[in-house]
Amino acid sequence: MAMDRGLLAVSSASLAAEGGNSSSVLTDADIMLRVKAGDESAFSYLVQKYRRAMVHFMYRMAHSPAVAEDLAQEVFLRVYRSRENYEPTAKFTTWLYRIATNLAVNHIRDTRHERQGNMASLDEPDPETGRSLDVADVKPTTEEVIIQRERLAAIRGKVESLPERQKLAVLMHKYQQMDYKQIAEVLKLSESATKSLLFRAYESLREQLKEFV
Amino acid sequence: MKSNFNCDDIRELMPELAAGSGDPASEVKGSEIKGSEIKDSRIKAHLQSCATCSAELESFRRTLALLDEWKAPEPSPYFDVRMQAKLREEIAATKRPAGWLHWLRKPVFAVSLTVAVVAGVTLVETGHAPLSGPVAVEPGTAVGDLQALDKNHDLYSDFDVLDDLQVQSNVVANP
Ligand SMILES: [Zn+2]
Numbered sequence: 342m343a344m345d346r347g348l349l350a351v352s353s354a355s356l357a358a359e360g361g362n363s364s365s366v367l368t369d370a371d372i373m374l375r376v377k378a379g380d381e382s383a384f385s386y387l388v389q390k391y392r393r394a395m396v397h398f399m400y401r402m403a404h405s406p407a408v409a410e411d412l413a414q415e416v417f418l419r420v421y422r423s424r425e426n427y428e429p430t431a432k433f434t435t436w437l438y439r440i441a442t443n444l445a446v447n448h449i450r451d452t453r454h455e456r457q458g459n460m461a462s463l464d465e466p467d468p469e470t471g472r473s474l475d476v477a478d479v480k481p482t483t484e485e486v487i488i489q490r491e492r493l494a495a496i497r498g499k500v501e502s503l504p505e506r507q508k509l510a511v512l513m514h515k516y517q518q519m520d521y522k523q524i525a526e527v528l529k530l531s532e533s534a535t536k537s538l539l540f541r542a543y544e545s546l547r548e549q550l551k552e553f554v
Numbered sequence: 555m556k557s558n559f560n561c562d563d564i565r566e567l568m569p570e571l572a573a574g575s576g577d578p579a580s581e582v583k584g585s586e587i588k589g590s591e592i593k594d595s596r597i598k599a600h601l602q603s604c605a606t607c608s609a610e611l612e613s614f615r616r617t618l619a620l621l622d623e624w625k626a627p628e629p630s631p632y633f634d635v636r637m638q639a640k641l642r643e644e645i646a647a648t649k650r651p652a653g654w655l656h657w658l659r660k661p662v663f664a665v666s667l668t669v670a671v672v673a674g675v676t677l678v679e680t681g682h683a684p685l686s687g688p689v690a691v692e693p694g695t696a697v698g699d700l701q702a703l704d705k706n707h708d709l710y711s712d713f714d715v716l717d718d719l720q721v722q723s724n725v726v727a728n729p
Contacts, residue, residue: 388637
């Protein structure tokens with residue numbers, strides 16, 4: 342956990358020291374420019390800040406906790422690899438989500454065959470932890486468990502089967518708390534196109550999940 | 555901006571209204587979530603008077619709440635260790651001598667390396683101490699003269715290559 346403590350401590354210390362009172366206004370883009378200048382602790386800082394968001398995003402794209410972690414780490418490696426070409430023209434998160442989106446979409450295309458065979462087992466326990474991560478640990482009755490699994494399988498299945506851009510927009514809007522403007526930037530769409538993309542996505546989810554609400 | 559909203563105006567705003575992001579009618583701003591309260595009085599007025607839209611909004615709200623049930627796992631305790639290992643690997647890969655070997659794949663560098671080797675061999679062979687060189691041919695013999703000619707030809711043609719390389723040296727990053 343050197344990244345957690347050592348490097349991160351160095352990072353926040355040096356960020357604070359140089360920024361003085363204005364250290365709180367350092368943007369992610371500023372920190373990324375430090376990564377570009379060779380500051381490895383600045384990179385650790387960004388990993389710590391966004392690892393949770395990346396794992397969550399990738400999990401809902403790939404449906405596997407282990408694959409989600411691998412993909413999230415690959416996102417950060419790509420950030421690191423392209424540090425020298427980084428230009429703060431867009432928000433750091435826009436850049437981050439573009440990398441993540443490309444990676445996830447390619448992963449899904451590459452593994453489409455395996456996934457089609459696995460669709461039925463979407464809600465099976467995770468092989469690594471041996472339990473289903475989605476079912477709350479409150480000792481529900483067998484019947485409740487079955488119903489809950491059905492609901493979850495439906496949610497995952499319906500989101501999964503949305504057209505690619507609609508799915509990405511829903512994941513960013515609903516689960517990553519991003520606003521329309523940011524989603525529009527990541528997907529390279531206008532704001533109004535994003536608005537109607539999201540409307541169509543939620544409208545079909547509403548229709549297809551009717552029986553569960 | 556119209557003074558009154560009709561059903562069509564409100565339809566596309568449903569996801570935002572249901573997500574509770576404040577005042578969608580006056581453009582979406584920032585990421586600030588202002589709670590589920592609808593601030594725009596025109597939207598409010600329409601919803602109060604239109605059963606269809608208010609029912610639809612309620613339905614969107616339920617759908618969004620249903621989606622909340624899909625939780626994602628937290629990063630595992632090994633995330634940082636693995637990340638750190640991958641990063642070290644990445645850094646090592648760009649620093650270790652293998653990085654040099656990869657230059658051999660670049661034709662220009664391979665050529666210049668060949669030039670260096672040829673030049674080195676030529677120097678050794680024309681030196682006074684032939685040592686245990688595999689080609690111990692006496693100068694002055696026919697075979698020796700022909701070989702020397704070959705070498706000189708190679709050497710001079712290589713100098714042309716060197717000139718070319720010097721011109722290009724700005725383009726090629728120095729390893
Ligand atoms: Zn209406």
